[in-house]
Amino acid sequence: MKEKIPTRIYLTEEEMPKFWYNLRADMKDKPEPMLHPGTLKPVTADDLAPVFCKSVIDQELDETTRLVPIPEAIQDFYRAYRPSPLIRAYYLEKALGTPAEIYYKFEGTNTSGSHKLNSAGPQAYFAKEAGLTSLTTETGAGQWGTAMAMACAFYDLKLIVYMVKVSSEQKPYRKALIETYGAHLIPSPSNTTESGKKILASDPNTGGSLGCAISEAIETAVKTDKCRYVLGSVLNHVLLHQSVIGLEAKTALDRYGIKPDIIIGCAGGGSNLGGLLSPFMGDKLAGKSNTRFIAVEPASCPSFTRGRFAYDFGDTAKTTPLIKMKTLGNGFIPSANHAGGLRYHGMNSTLSKLHNDGFLEARAETQTDVFDAAIRFMKVEGILPAPESSHAIKAAIDEALVCKKTGEKKVILFGLSGTGFFDMTAFASYSDKTMNDYIPTDADLERGFATIPSI
Numbered sequence: 001m002k003e004k005i006p007t008r009i010y011l012t013e014e015e016m017p018k019f020w021y022n023l024r025a026d027m028k029d030k031p032e033p034m035l036h037p038g039t040l041k042p043v044t045a046d047d048l049a050p051v052f053c054k055s056v057i058d059q060e061l062d063e064t065t066r067l068v069p070i071p072e073a074i075q076d077f078y079r080a081y082r083p084s085p086l087i088r089a090y091y092l093e094k095a096l097g098t099p100a101e102i103y104y105k106f107e108g109t110n111t112s113g114s115h116k117l118n119s120a121g122p123q124a125y126f127a128k129e130a131g132l133t134s135l136t137t138e139t140g141a142g143q144w145g146t147a148m149a150m151a152c153a154f155y156d157l158k159l160i161v162y163m164v165k166v167s168s169e170q171k172p173y174r175k176a177l178i179e180t181y182g183a184h185l186i187p188s189p190s191n192t193t194e195s196g197k198k199i200l201a202s203d204p205n206t207g208g209s210l211g212c213a214i215s216e217a218i219e220t221a222v223k224t225d226k227c228r229y230v231l232g233s234v235l236n237h238v239l240l241h242q243s244v245i246g247l248e249a250k251t252a253l254d255r256y257g258i259k260p261d262i263i264i265g266c267a268g269g270g271s272n273l274g275g276l277l278s279p280f281m282g283d284k285l286a287g288k289s290n291t292r293f294i295a296v297e298p299a300s301c302p303s304f305t306r307g308r309f310a311y312d313f314g315d316t317a318k319t320t321p322l323i324k325m326k327t328l329g330n331g332f333i334p335s336a337n338h339a340g341g342l343r344y345h346g347m348n349s350t351l352s353k354l355h356n357d358g359f360l361e362a363r364a365e366t367q368t369d370v371f372d373a374a375i376r377f378m379k380v381e382g383i384l385p386a387p388e389s390s391h392a393i394k395a396a397i398d399e400a401l402v403c404k405k406t407g408e409k410k411v412i413l414f415g416l417s418g419t420g421f422f423d424m425t426a427f428a429s430y431s432d433k434t435m436n437d438y439i440p441t442d443a444d445l446e447r448g449f450a451t452i453p454s455i
């Protein structure tokens with residue numbers, strides 16, 4: 001008789017990953033290099049040195065090393081909250097009446113509430129190792145700011161978090177948590193930087209934006225001695241750190257001889273999906289599997305499904321290197337809604353390339369449909385999902401219902417990137433039926449595309 005798969009699968013200490021996996025090394029057609037916006041030549045480590053810490057720059061530019069050793073100290077950091085559970089969704093399968101097997105990797109068990117701690121820990125460690133004393137970053141929805149505050153507390157580094165002003169007002173408990181871990185939180189725009197002052201002078205009542213918070217964080221990092229800037233998504237070194245998600249999931253499934261037919265993740269800047277799919281995509285590129293991969297994004301911010309594949313800036317102030325990616329334009333402003341962490345105009349360059357080359361599918365979902373799926377899931381599985389993660393739930397349920405029609409017994413794996421404990425305002429607006437399902441018109445998108453530089 002076949003062994004019954006446990007509801008929760010945890011790795012043993014010996015099974016835990018000792019290396020991160022760099023998917024780019026196994027791609028025959030690699031993502032285009034980042035370009036210096038002045039010279040339009042590929043960026044060098046020296047170009048990035050004033051902003052980022054050396055170890056992460058080396059990882060960012062390295063597209064040949066397949067397996068990057070996880071320093072012993074970071075393996076130890078991970079031990080505080082990993083392995084994360086791989087959960088067989090027996091209750092959801094039963095509720096849907098599907099013959100499909102559904103699994104999800106749950107990254108919301110640490111206090112920051114999401115997968116972001118997987119990269120916050122390494123980035124703080126590399127900064128400490130390099131002799132830096134402080135870091136700066138920005139946060140929108142607040143998960144990244146919390147994860148960095150935790151990591152900097154652990155490694156005894158000072159941290160300044162520029163939090164988008166409206167978010168700091170709308171999510172007071174996120175702000176309190178970041179400050180309780182010891183970070184210095186500054187609502188952005190602020191008068192602590194030239195870029196902040198400039199924006200305040202032209203619009204004193206602005207609620208701020210992620211693009212503005214990024215500019216303030218970079219400016220402060222560059223001006224401060226022994227200080228650098230850290231980013232929680234989009235870049236390839238973040239994907240590298242997040243590969244622990246996929247490596248753990250693959251080891252757990254391999255133990256039972258399970259091969260996923262479909263892998264699904266939500267996509268904001270692409271880090272949780274990229275981390276989950278990396279080792280499985282490596283197998284697909286090597287011709288060893290025929291797995292389908294699906295990115296799910298909000299219909300309000302559809303970078304994959306309606307964006308252009310072009311070189312664009314990572315921030316609205318146009319200060320970053322140019323990245324070849326699926327983008328809505330650095331000036332694209334999504335409608336105010338609750339998909340929080342998924343409201344970014346661009347997408348990681350590796351995932352953009354895989355999408356463009358036909359290895360990664362994408363779909364966009366409206367918010368109400370996503371919350372319908374979240375509630376269906378949480379009522380039977382018990383876990384309160386983050387609104388971002390619920391995009392993946394929606395697609396997993398849809399695929400399981402296709403199996404119900406066809407009778408196919410497919411194996412579906414999805415990433416549950418976080419919990420929704422700090423998102424109850426969004427769940428309340430779903431219950432009140434005041435949720436906003438605005439989908440940008442083609443004219444809205446054209447305004448964003450017009451901000452993509454022509455090079």
Ligand SMILES: *Cc1c(COP(=O)(O)O)cnc(C)c1O
Nearest residue numbers: 233268269270271272341388418
């Ligand atoms: C930040 C965040 C996301 C989106 O970011 P990615 O880099 O695309 O993973 C998704 N889910 C949760 C819970 C987040 O905190």
